[in-house]
Amino acid sequence: MLDLGRYDEASSLLARVVSAEPGSSRAWCLFARAHLGADRYVEAVDAANRAAAIEPAEEWPHRLASNALMHLGNHTEALRAASESRRLAPSYWQTHVCVAQAALAASQPSLAASAAAEARRLAPNEPDVHFLSGKVALARGDLESARGHQERALALDPAHSGAMNELGRIRLRRHDTAGAIRHFINAARTTPGEHIYSRNIDVVILRTLSRTIYVFVLVALIMLWVPAVLHIDRFPFALGFGVLAAGTAASFSVLVLRLPREARGLVRRTLRTRRVAIALLVAIGGVAVAFAAVAFVPSTELPQTLPVAIIITVAARITATARLRSPVSKNQRQGGRVT
Amino acid sequence: MESEPLLDSLRNAVTAMPDDVPLRLHLAALLVRAGQRDEAVRHLGAVLQRDPGNRAALAMLTSPHPSAPADPADSPERKPAPAKDSVPPSAEQDGEPPSSPTGPGAPAKSPAGDDATASYDWSQAEDELRDVLPAMFVGEAGSTSAGLDEARAYDAEPAGLTLADVAGLTEVKQRLEAAFLAPMRNPELRKLYGKSLRGGLLLYGPPGCGKTFIARAVAGELGARFITVSFADLIDMFVGRSERNIHELFEVARRNAPCVLFLDEVDAIGQKRSQLRNTPMRSAVNQLLLELDDVASDNSGVFLLAATNHPWDVDSALRRPGRFDRTLLVLPPDGPAREGVFRYHLRERPVAGIDLARLSRLTDGYSGADIAHICETAAERALLDSVSRGEARLIGQADLEAAVSEVRPSLGTWFDTARNVALFANEGGAYDDLVAYLRKRRLI
Numbered sequence: 001m002l003d004l005g006r007y008d009e010a011s012s013l014l015a016r017v018v019s020a021e022p023g024s025s026r027a028w029c030l031f032a033r034a035h036l037g038a039d040r041y042v043e044a045v046d047a048a049n050r051a052a053a054i055e056p057a058e059e060w061p062h063r064l065a066s067n068a069l070m071h072l073g074n075h076t077e078a079l080r081a082a083s084e085s086r087r088l089a090p091s092y093w094q095t096h097v098c099v100a101q102a103a104l105a106a107s108q109p110s111l112a113a114s115a116a117a118e119a120r121r122l123a124p125n126e127p128d129v130h131f132l133s134g135k136v137a138l139a140r141g142d143l144e145s146a147r148g149h150q151e152r153a154l155a156l157d158p159a160h161s162g163a164m165n166e167l168g169r170i171r172l173r174r175h176d177t178a179g180a181i182r183h184f185i186n187a188a189r190t191t192p193g194e195h196i197y198s199r200n201i202d203v204v205i206l207r208t209l210s211r212t213i214y215v216f217v218l219v220a221l222i223m224l225w226v227p228a229v230l231h232i233d234r235f236p237f238a239l240g241f242g243v244l245a246a247g248t249a250a251s252f253s254v255l256v257l258r259l260p261r262e263a264r265g266l267v268r269r270t271l272r273t274r275r276v277a278i279a280l281l282v283a284i285g286g287v288a289v290a291f292a293a294v295a296f297v298p299s300t301e302l303p304q305t306l307p308v309a310i311i312i313t314v315a316a317r318i319t320a321t322a323r324l325r326s327p328v329s330k331n332q333r334q335g336g337r338v339t
Numbered sequence: 340m341e342s343e344p345l346l347d348s349l350r351n352a353v354t355a356m357p358d359d360v361p362l363r364l365h366l367a368a369l370l371v372r373a374g375q376r377d378e379a380v381r382h383l384g385a386v387l388q389r390d391p392g393n394r395a396a397l398a399m400l401t402s403p404h405p406s407a408p409a410d411p412a413d414s415p416e417r418k419p420a421p422a423k424d425s426v427p428p429s430a431e432q433d434g435e436p437p438s439s440p441t442g443p444g445a446p447a448k449s450p451a452g453d454d455a456t457a458s459y460d461w462s463q464a465e466d467e468l469r470d471v472l473p474a475m476f477v478g479e480a481g482s483t484s485a486g487l488d489e490a491r492a493y494d495a496e497p498a499g500l501t502l503a504d505v506a507g508l509t510e511v512k513q514r515l516e517a518a519f520l521a522p523m524r525n526p527e528l529r530k531l532y533g534k535s536l537r538g539g540l541l542l543y544g545p546p547g548c549g550k551t552f553i554a555r556a557v558a559g560e561l562g563a564r565f566i567t568v569s570f571a572d573l574i575d576m577f578v579g580r581s582e583r584n585i586h587e588l589f590e591v592a593r594r595n596a597p598c599v600l601f602l603d604e605v606d607a608i609g610q611k612r613s614q615l616r617n618t619p620m621r622s623a624v625n626q627l628l629l630e631l632d633d634v635a636s637d638n639s640g641v642f643l644l645a646a647t648n649h650p651w652d653v654d655s656a657l658r659r660p661g662r663f664d665r666t667l668l669v670l671p672p673d674g675p676a677r678e679g680v681f682r683y684h685l686r687e688r689p690v691a692g693i694d695l696a697r698l699s700r701l702t703d704g705y706s707g708a709d710i711a712h713i714c715e716t717a718a719e720r721a722l723l724d725s726v727s728r729g730e731a732r733l734i735g736q737a738d739l740e741a742a743v744s745e746v747r748p749s750l751g752t753w754f755d756t757a758r759n760v761a762l763f764a765n766e767g768g769a770y771d772d773l774v775a776y777l778r779k780r781r782l783i
Contacts, residue, residue, distance in 0.1 A: 188764075189764045192760040
């Protein structure tokens with residue numbers, strides 16, 4: 001049941017096992033594992049602690065407790081439990097992986113890196129060890145090393161969707177949006193039941209849109225000064241706004257055309273959503289109002305009008321971005337972060 | 340045949356002492372001999388409730404029974420012709436007649452008739468009943484043994500349903516007819532076009548939407564027996580047992596041909612081997628593939644159906660031609676189907692003034708299981724209200740509508756995953772029907 005990921009059914013069976021054999025540390029550990037799989041972290045900690053009380057020299061209960069505590073956000077205790085498991089079984093690579101994970105969650109990348117290195121030494125052909133090493137390297141900002149580890153994890157397990165997702169994150173850190181989306185799509189294709197990967201794609205699309213709006217508004221802010229500085233006529237100024245809008249749309253389209261087919265479909269769908277439509281309307285509308293204000297007032301009133309136009313433009317940008325970042329579904333509650 | 344007074348006395352004794360297992364077993368044995376199989380099975384079921392491992396009861400339930408009279412009027416001295424498939428292979432090959440209840444050691448000749456339990460020879464009874472008719476489901480004409488001589492038992496039973504019993508789901512029925520039933524029903528045309536019967540049908544869709552019900556109805560349409568197993572019946576923690584169970588299951592199906600073998604939750608039995616770290620589970624998948632390919636055996640007459648909520652987790656090898664090469668999406672119930680589900684779950688409850696059409700409209704996107712839960716919630720609400728008012732009242736439309744607003748559709752997570760599959764994993768158009776549905780519902 002546990003191997004098949006049927007944690008609720010496993011929990012029901014194991015509840016009977018632990019009530020029949022309350023002195024079995026292994027049964028409590030399996031019970032803790034079932035709770036962990038079913039996202040019942042408090043119960044998992046409780047079961048793991050019971051197992052540890054029965055067999056204090058066993059490392060597994062501490063690893064399970066560490067994992068559950070990490071999910072509960074208690075990183076200090078998680079790291080302590082992980083360190084205990086490593087003390088009990090220093091030659092077992094999983095204890096080092098556990099320490100590395102807990103250290104990473106506790107924002108101690110140096111400790112995480114040394115634990116990951118030890119895990120790699122003990123289990124050089126274990127994909128999860130390289131996957132974690134890559135995460136640690138990414139947290140330390142070593143993108144090249146992170147990529148190397150994730151590629152090694154994929155070489156050892158070509159269906160490692162976590163490694164694909166991490167490669168996407170690395171690409172994103174290198175501002176390669178199209179490459180990142182390709183990796184996220186591969187991960188979602190390999191494990192469609194894992195919703196993080198598709199959420200990451202949505203987040204990247206929204207972030208790209210947000211940045212496009214940012215660039216559009218920034219250029220507009222500069223252009224708003226043109227009549228005051230160069231004293232040009234209103235027609236070329238209005239034309240400039242048109243060119244800016246068309247140029248922004250064209251650059252966004254080029255970016256979208258570079259994306260894989262599946263991602264292009266997602267972008268089209270995203271653009272049709274209500275919140276994106278509102279965000280675009282607010283941004284373009286705000287800038288248009290600011291341009292109109294500057295273009296149509298007499299040049300003598302420009303010094304008073306220009307600050308208002310700038311405020312309108314900035315406000316439009318802030319409103320549009322806030323609208324884009326608002327969560328629309330349960331899957332997007334984690335905000336605009338790629339995980 | 341045992342005299343009715345004796346049986347009546349034993350029945351009275353069992354009523355007085357319902358937990359007396361030996362007494363029940365003895366009564367069951369006499370009832371089998373008297374041809375009253377329904378009642379015997381009820382008593383054997385009661386024995387197994389009290390003592391799940393009772394070997395005598397299991398033997399009586401699962402052994403072939405060639406000599407049991409098909410008609411209660413038959414005398415035990417008249418040995419009825421056994422059904423061919425109920426004769427143990429060894430007896431058939433050796434030309435030996437099946438053992439008769441009138442043979443040595445038969446209960447009729449034992450003193451058991453006078454003393455219900457004291458001197459009853461259980462070993463002899465077991466030996467005698469080992470080859471006795473199965474009565475897996477007694478009283479249903481044509482019911483034969485699943486042929487089990489092993490510890491595990493899979494029920495081969497008449498399906499008892501047809502597609503006419505499935506409310507709504509017209510599209511699903513049409514596709515079933517075209518993809519599966521028509522070739523099965525028209526052997527001449529099938530031969531003419533050289534259509535093979537190899538391969539099975541994989542039903543997939545969100546949980547609680549009637550895949551098992553439809554599989555049973557397909558079996559009914561084919562007039563075949565129905566063997567249903569889920570992964571929990573097959574997977575065993577001990578190495579090698581799962582493979583043995585899978586082999587045994589297919590053997591039972593072959594012995595009971597024509598029959599529909601329905602593998603529920605096939606994603607668990609046949610999960611992608613790349614996702615399985617544990618070697619015994621991989622071996623189980625390999626064994627399943629071997630049985631499907633019928634390398635060593637003949638699967639003719641065994642119609643394979645499988646169901647899964649997660650077809651994307653099923654090993655692709657299982658979906659190759661000759662295995663589960665046809666798929667059918669079973670979607671949440673449509674309007675008429677939802678009305679049917681409401682009607683079914685309210686049929687034995689005290690209800691009044693229920694507007695099924697309105698309920699059906701309100702529950703668009705709910706699964707059959709959700710609707711069952713709504714009916715349960717409405718009943719609970721009416722019950723609590725009756726208790727608080729001290730006066731019983733009927734379940735009304737208001738109770739059901741309140742329950743609808745309380746119970747949320749449970750299919751959201753499934754559709755989130757399905758959306759990912761439709762967007763990223765629809766390789767070769769395997770999920771085109773799912774994509775079409777999601778587009779229609781504006782989910783992608």
